[in-house]
Amino acid sequence: MSRIGIFLYGVLCYAVFLGVFVYAIGFIGGFATPTLLDGAPTRPLGQALAINLGLLAAFALQHSIMARPAFKHWWTRIVPEAAERSTYVLASSLALIALFIFWEPIGGVLWSVPEGSGRTAIIGLYAFGWLLLLYTTFLIDHFDLFGLAQVWRHFTGRSYRPPQFRTPSLYRVVRHPLYIGWLIIFWAAPTMTVAHLVFAVMTTAYILIAIRFEERDLVDAFGNDYVAYRRSTPMLMPRLWSARRTTTPSRGAQR
Numbered sequence: 001m002s003r004i005g006i007f008l009y010g011v012l013c014y015a016v017f018l019g020v021f022v023y024a025i026g027f028i029g030g031f032a033t034p035t036l037l038d039g040a041p042t043r044p045l046g047q048a049l050a051i052n053l054g055l056l057a058a059f060a061l062q063h064s065i066m067a068r069p070a071f072k073h074w075w076t077r078i079v080p081e082a083a084e085r086s087t088y089v090l091a092s093s094l095a096l097i098a099l100f101i102f103w104e105p106i107g108g109v110l111w112s113v114p115e116g117s118g119r120t121a122i123i124g125l126y127a128f129g130w131l132l133l134l135y136t137t138f139l140i141d142h143f144d145l146f147g148l149a150q151v152w153r154h155f156t157g158r159s160y161r162p163p164q165f166r167t168p169s170l171y172r173v174v175r176h177p178l179y180i181g182w183l184i185i186f187w188a189a190p191t192m193t194v195a196h197l198v199f200a201v202m203t204t205a206y207i208l209i210a211i212r213f214e215e216r217d218l219v220d221a222f223g224n225d226y227v228a229y230r231r232s233t234p235m236l237m238p239r240l241w242s243a244r245r246t247t248t249p250s251r252g253a254q255r
């Protein structure tokens with residue numbers, strides 16, 4: 001593939017991701033999209049559960065396997081290295097599009113906060129989760145995370161420089177602020193149905209497992225810097241006192 005071809009492919013993958021991102025806000029939040037996480041059931045419970053768990057498993061497998069260094073090593077013999085991250089982003093987006101299309105609402109309201117300040121606060125928290133998520137992508141490197149930096153550097157004839165170990169802003173408070181954004185999004189539901197609960201429980205479990213794998217890769221990539229960071233900074237729950245928050249320097253990777 002030519003340089004311009006790879007660049008345009010990267011931009012296309014990013015555009016697909018943006019569409020999925022915006023759709024997900026409505027899909028999970030229960031407004032404005034043709035398909036929704038919550039709703040009245042259209043199939044027997046067992047069938048609906050099997051379909052939903054299958055969709056979540058497909059996303060989890062795609063997202064985890066394609067992120068592993070060994071897979072990338074093999075995969076970049078087939079796809080150009082500069083397009084590897086964009087392909088990952090595209091595959092993740094396609095897995096989510098399948099989930100948006102084939103997800104089966106199950107009904108069964110577990111809680112529903114009545115109209116008023118409580119409901120408004122939960123909707124506000126949901127919006128905050130999305131903002132936190134978006135903000136956090138920029139703290140490490142938004143354009144690297146979604147493949148644009150790679151295709152741009154390739155297009156302009158420069159070699160790829162992976163992001164360095166960094167602990168800016170919220171990364172000094174917890175090691176995984178982006179995943180906190182997801183957890184807020186999944187659980188901040190003014191109305192919680194059975195399908196939403198299945199989604200929230202399974203995605204929470206997935207995040208907790210994914211952290212183990214991600215941190216193993218981060219220790220391989222960043223060595224003692226990440227080991228020390230892991231010792232000094234909580235994984236997901238911020239410490240309520242500030243004296244010992246972190247001692248990790250915000251500087252480049254050392255192996």
Ligand SMILES: C[S@@+](CC[C@H](N)C(=O)[O-])C[C@H]1O[C@@H](n2cnc3c(N)ncnc32)[C@H](O)[C@@H]1O
Nearest residue numbers: 140163164165166167171175176177178179180
């Ligand atoms: C989807 S992001 C999630 C980051 C983090 N787990 C979080 O929840 O904020 C995953 C990417 O962030 C990178 N990453 C995570 N922590 C990092 C850090 N402190 N410095 C540099 N890169 C980091 C990983 O290498 C991975 O490519």
